[in-house]
Amino acid sequence: MSRRWVFGDQLGPHFLDDPDDGQVLLVESLDVFRRRPFHRRKAHLVLSALRHRARELGPRAVHVRTVTYREAVEAQLERAPGERLQVCDPTSRAARGLVQRLASEGLVEVLPARGWAVTHEQFAEWMRRRGAKRLLLEDFYRDVRRLHDLLLDPDGEPEGGRWNYDADNREPPPRRVRQLADAVDVGEPWWPAEDDVDAQVREDLDRWARDEGVTYLGDDGPRRFAVTRDEALAALETFVTRRLAAFGRYEDAMLAGDRWMAHSLLSAPLNLGLLHPLEVADRAVRAYREGEAPLAAVEGFVRQVVGWREYVWQLYWHLGEDYRRRNALAARRPLPDWWQDLDAAGEVRARCLSDVLASVREEGWAHHIPRLMVLGNWALQRGYDPAALTDWFHRAFVDGYDWVMVPNVVGMSQHADGGQLATKPYVAGGAYVNRMSDYCGDCRYDPRLRVGERACPFTAGYWAFLDRNRERLAGNFRMAQALRGLERLADRDDVRRQEAGRGPGAP
Numbered sequence: 416m417s418r419r420w421v422f423g424d425q426l427g428p429h430f431l432d433d434p435d436d437g438q439v440l441l442v443e444s445l446d447v448f449r450r451r452p453f454h455r456r457k458a459h460l461v462l463s464a465l466r467h468r469a470r471e472l473g474p475r476a477v478h479v480r481t482v483t484y485r486e487a488v489e490a491q492l493e494r495a496p497g498e499r500l501q502v503c504d505p506t507s508r509a510a511r512g513l514v515q516r517l518a519s520e521g522l523v524e525v526l527p528a529r530g531w532a533v534t535h536e537q538f539a540e541w542m543r544r545r546g547a548k549r550l551l552l553e554d555f556y557r558d559v560r561r562l563h564d565l566l567l568d569p570d571g572e573p574e575g576g577r578w579n580y581d582a583d584n585r586e587p588p589p590r591r592v593r594q595l596a597d598a599v600d601v602g603e604p605w606w607p608a609e610d611d612v613d614a615q616v617r618e619d620l621d622r623w624a625r626d627e628g629v630t631y632l633g634d635d636g637p638r639r640f641a642v643t644r645d646e647a648l649a650a651l652e653t654f655v656t657r658r659l660a661a662f663g664r665y666e667d668a669m670l671a672g673d674r675w676m677a678h679s680l681l682s683a684p685l686n687l688g689l690l691h692p693l694e695v696a697d698r699a700v701r702a703y704r705e706g707e708a709p710l711a712a713v714e715g716f717v718r719q720v721v722g723w724r725e726y727v728w729q730l731y732w733h734l735g736e737d738y739r740r741r742n743a744l745a746a747r748r749p750l751p752d753w754w755q756d757l758d759a760a761g762e763v764r765a766r767c768l769s770d771v772l773a774s775v776r777e778e779g780w781a782h783h784i785p786r787l788m789v790l791g792n793w794a795l796q797r798g799y800d801p802a803a804l805t806d807w808f809h810r811a812f813v814d815g816y817d818w819v820m821v822p823n824v825v826g827m828s829q830h831a832d833g834g835q836l837a838t839k840p841y842v843a844g845g846a847y848v849n850r851m852s853d854y855c856g857d858c859r860y861d862p863r864l865r866v867g868e869r870a871c872p873f874t875a876g877y878w879a880f881l882d883r884n885r886e887r888l889a890g891n892f893r894m895a896q897a898l899r900g901l902e903r904l905a906d907r908d909d910v911r912r913q914e915a916g917r918g919p920g921a922p
């Protein structure tokens with residue numbers, strides 16, 4: 416007899432050969448939480464998901480609580496000697512290393528990864544066809560759409576005549592509103608109701624903190640994200656029918672009074688393996704076909720789910736083991752305490768940063784632009800160590816997993832790969848934040864100022880970043896205009912002095 420060992424991010428039916436049959440092994444490892452502090456909300460989410468799955472499977476599942484995965488595997492094979500343990504290729508290099516070691520000892524059989532729109536073989540073939548051409552998300556994404564017939568017309572051409580509707584998406588937020596719903600028809604996100612499994616998880620997490628030396632980041636609070644297949648499907652349905660239409664247009668916008676905007680909140684259930692990315696994309700495409708959402712919004716969303724998400728997954732493996740240690744801009748500053756603890760003491764006065772850190776502290780979540788253009792931008796400007804930053808993001812975000820954090824932080828947000836993933840650094844001054852949010856109006860700083868008491872630390876930091884990295888960035892033609900601006904800066908020495916003296920304190 417065979418039994419499928421599923422990791423905590425392989426919880427959907429597609430990780431089993433027959434969703435209604437077959438034996439399963441689920442392992443809860445205390446070691447993971449002992450090693451380093453994770454966000455309390457994240458610990459809750461992953462445990463709740465695993466335990467809900469165990470309950471759903473009932474007698475088909477062996478659910479063990481041990482210190483390490485190896486112990487669980489060995490114990491299971493002792494309990495059921497003739498049993499064959501199979502596992503789908505896991506999502507991190509560390510877990511892959513472990514299952515391969517166990518396989519070489521004859522303890523488990525490793526099956527190909529599941530839950531992706533593109534297999535590693537298909538990606539390798541795509542790379543081979545490209546030859547020496549640069550890796551480009553846009554080309555990859557178009558081929559994924561062709562491969563799965565997503566948003567194509569009967570002639571195989573992109574629906575509406577264009578592959579990319581970015582020009583219709585990514586507007587600033589509506590003015591003089593507190594929440595997006597004040598200006599646009601957008602429903603509330605789907606929220607779960609906690610149950611007895613959640614109550615038990617909460618009790619256990621408290622006990623581990625008391626008796627086992629486990630520590631957490633951030634605040635506890637009601638669970639926000641789906642942990643079962645049924646919940647994930649409900650969250651998908653709510654998003655598609657009530658929120659997707661507003662998604663593309665305000666995808667990049669931020670409002671202090673609305674941290675969710677029109678985002679899907681599906682990264683957590685997707686990364687837990689509860690939804691398959693193709694079923695998510697298909698449902699969004701159906702919404703377009705049935706007139707529930709406009710093409711630009713649907714295209715923007717499909718691009719995220721089967722474009723970006725698949726792309727970073729493939730690049731995580733393709734770019735190699737050492738990619739996580741890349742540091743092309745020689746950024747070596749340690750993360751300050753106020754950053755590490757998510758501004759627990761409320762010291763940060765820069766309004767955008769304070770608000771985004773509060774969102775991470777309270778929810779373990781912020782949408783893409785706060786991650787990239789507030790947190791990532793700040794860390795890039797200040798020269799935080801990219802590996803330490805990756806670890807922090809991984810632990811602080813409910814949807815953080817190694818495969819998705821490494822490319823997004825090292826490559827996309829910190830340019831530590833020298834431009835393999837993004838052609839130019841995502842660095843911007845306060846003018847960007849001011850255009851894309853309502854933060855600056857009530858901030859003690861002024862986004863237009865780069866020197867003095869009221870100078871916006873993002874604006875000053877932008878110029879200081881360019882100044883510090885001007886030689887490293889000189890060959891990048893997409894940075895040429897910014898570097899010419901630096902040459903013309905009358906108060907460049909003042910900015911340099913001011914920022915060099917800034918120290919690690921909260922801005």
Ligand SMILES: Cc1cc2nc3c(=O)[nH]c(=O)nc-3n(C[C@H](O)[C@H](O)[C@H](O)COP(=O)(O)OP(=O)(O)OC[C@H]3O[C@@H](n4cnc5c(N)ncnc54)[C@H](O)[C@@H]3O)c2cc1C
Pocket residue numbers: 677678679680681682683685686716719720723724727781782783784786787791808809812814815816819820823824827828
């Ligand atoms: C510095 C940084 C760190 C990030 N860390 C993570 C992470 O740990 N886990 C994670 O899932 N996403 C991460 N992202 C990508 C993205 O910010 C989140 O997926 C998204 O904000 C989650 O919210 P949502 O589900 O409402 O997404 P939506 O805005 O509704 O987007 C839909 C889906 O697209 C996918 N997606 C979009 N962009 C990306 C991307 N760049 N990489 C991978 N998937 C993407 C996600 O699955 C997401 O659920 C990171 C981005 C940055 C810049």
Ligand code: SF4
Pocket residue numbers: 765766767768844845846848849854855858859860861862871872873874
């Ligand atoms: S003025 Fe600067 S620090 Fe203040 S909210 Fe705007 S960008 Fe952030």
